Amino acid sequence: MNEYSWIYNTSPSNSSRFTLGNCGHSPLLCIGVNPSTAVPENLDPTLKSVARIADNNSYDGWIMINLYPQRSTNPDGLHPQIDDALHQKNLDIIKTVLNTYEISDIWAAWGTLINKRSYLPGCLHDIYALTAGYNWIRFGDLSKDGHPHHPLYLSSDTPKYSFNITDYVNSLTQDR
Numbered sequence: 373m374n375e376y377s378w379i380y381n382t383s384p385s386n387s388s389r390f391t392l393g394n395c396g397h398s399p400l401l402c403i404g405v406n407p408s409t410a411v412p413e414n415l416d417p418t419l420k421s422v423a424r425i426a427d428n429n430s431y432d433g434w435i436m437i438n439l440y441p442q443r444s445t446n447p448d449g450l451h452p453q454i455d456d457a458l459h460q461k462n463l464d465i466i467k468t469v470l471n472t473y474e475i476s477d478i479w480a481a482w483g484t485l486i487n488k489r490s491y492l493p494g495c496l497h498d499i500y501a502l503t504a505g506y507n508w509i510r511f512g513d514l515s516k517d518g519h520p521h522h523p524l525y526l527s528s529d530t531p532k533y534s535f536n537i538t539d540y541v542n543s544l545t546q547d548r
Contacts, residue, residue, distance in 0.1 A: 378412040388441040390465040395433025405485040428528040439495040454491035483522030493544040508537040
């Protein structure tokens with residue numbers, strides 16, 4: 373993994389993580405579902421995979437954000453109902469990331485876990501609204517249900533494809 377500057381932003385209680393990354397000026401922005409226990413220099417398996425894939429595709433590092441920032445080692449542990457203030461803080465920090473770094477690609481990487489809570493598609497819709505004009509990508513094929521794959525089980529040489537975020541978000545909206 374390339375060694376750039378660590379960025380790391382959590383809630384005061386550390387019950388939420390908004391950003392974790394190791395990047396230069398033009399990192400790959402990866403969007404997962406929710407953060408686990410990873411911290412700088414002690415990455416969990418998911419973030420080790422994100423770092424490998426970013427490095428293998430010649431990105432200037434990576435930044436991980438999530439649809440919902442609550443830390444949970446298991447997505448089943450996410451709040452049953454959305455915490456609106458927490459979601460808004462997540463959106464504010466995502467805006468800061470987009471304004472601070474030269475993001476060329478946004479990696480859709482939430483897998484089927486987007487179905488774990490009914491509010492997660494709405495979280496994605498709000499993030500999508502912030503990213504008009506950005507290039508969205510996915511690694512690997514879509515799941516049988518049309519979701520982009522979670523990074524954990526992808527190999528470093530998994531092919532990169534364009535991802536039509538507009539059609540995807542519209543399909544989620546129709547499902548609600």
